[in-house]
Amino acid sequence: MNSDQGAAAGMLLSERIRLALADDITTGALAPGTQLDEQQLGDRFGASRTPVREALRQLAAEGLVEMRPRRGAVVAVLTTERVFEMFELSAEIEALCVRLAAWRMTPVERSALRRIHEESAYAVMRGDVDEYDRLNWRFHDAIYEGTHNAYIVEQAKALRERMAAFRRAQLRQGGRPERSRHEHGELVEAVMRGDGEQAAKLMRAHMFNASGALESFARLLPGAD
Template structure:
C-alpha cells in the first residue's frame, strides 16, 4: 500500500495528553508503535507526517523525531523524497529473525545461570511475579510488557554488554511480532509456564537447562508456527 493510511473511526485517538516533563517525541513513538503492533498501520503503509500531526494534535518536529526512533529499531523505513513507511517483512524474514533471537536468548540464559548476582535474583523473581499477575488479567498486550521486562533482566544478568546490546536490538525489531504471537490461542498461559521453567533453571544455576528452555521459548515452530502464521495472515487481511 502506498497511500496514506486512514484510521478506522472506532480507533481514531484523541490528541495525546502529555505527562508533565514527558518528551513529545517519546510519547509519539509509543503511540505509533502501538498502532503498528495492533494493525492500525499495516506493513508497507505510508506514514504521512501532516496527517499524523493532525491526528495526534502535535507539530511535525517531534513527529519526525519519533519516526526516526522507529526507523532506528527497524519498525519504520525512511525513503528519500517519499517519506516514512511501516517496515514490511515477509514471513520467512520474520522466522529467520526469531531463529537468531532464540540463539541470542539461549546464550544469555546460559550465562545468566552462571553469573546472576543476588540483586539479579530479586529482579528476576520480581519480573516473573509481574508476568504471573498480568497473565491472570488475560490481556496479551499488558502481559507483553511484563514479559519484555523478564527478558531484559536475563540479558542484564548475562553480564555481557555486547550480547545484551544485540539481544535488546533484535528484541526491539521483533516486538510487533512477539506481541502478535501472544494473541494466538492460549499462548499467554504457555508463555508464563515457560517463564517459570526458565527462571527455575537460572536460579538453580543450571546453564544447560536455561539455554534449552529459552531456545524452546523463542523458536516459532510446530503448532505454534501454525498459530502464528494464522494470526500473521489475519492481521494482513484486516483492513
C-alpha cells in the same frame, strides 16, 4: 487511532510524535505499507512537518518505518521470511542471555527470578492473561539483567520491542500460559543449577514453542514475496 495519550508534558514534541507513531505501528493501528504523509501527520498532532520528520527518521532507524529518499515514509512491511529471521535472532539472543545469566546471576537475582515465576502461578490459575503477560516480561527482563552486561540488556530489549507487534497475540492462543509457565519452571531450575548450556537449550525450545502465534500472524502478511 490515538493521538497523544500516555506521558506527554514537558517532553519534546518530536519525541511525543515518535512514541505515538511507534505505538500505532506496533499495535497495528497503522497497517504495514501505509503511506506516512508528513503534512498530514503534522496536522494530526497539531505540529509542523519538522518534528514529524525527525520522528520518522528515528522510527526508520528503529526499523518500524521505511524511508525512500524523496518518496516519503511507509510503515515497514515485513515479509514472512523477514519476520521468521527476526524471530530466530530473538530466540538466539534470549538463549544467549539465559546462558550468561545462569553463570553470572547473584543469589539475590536467582531468588528474585524464582519469585517472579512463583507469582505467575496465580495469574495462570485465575486465567489473567494480561497479568501473566506482565510477569512474563519481568521474567525475561530479570534474565537480561542477569547477564550483568548493560549493552546486551539494551539490545535484547530493543529487539523485543521491535517484535512486540508479533508477540501480542502470542499468549492469547489456547493453553499457552500454562505451557509457557511450565517451560519457565524448567528454565528456573537450570538457572538455579547454573547450567547455562541447558538453560540456553530450554530457552530456544521455549521461544520456538511460543512461535505458534507467528504462524497465525504470517497469514496476515502479503503471501507473495
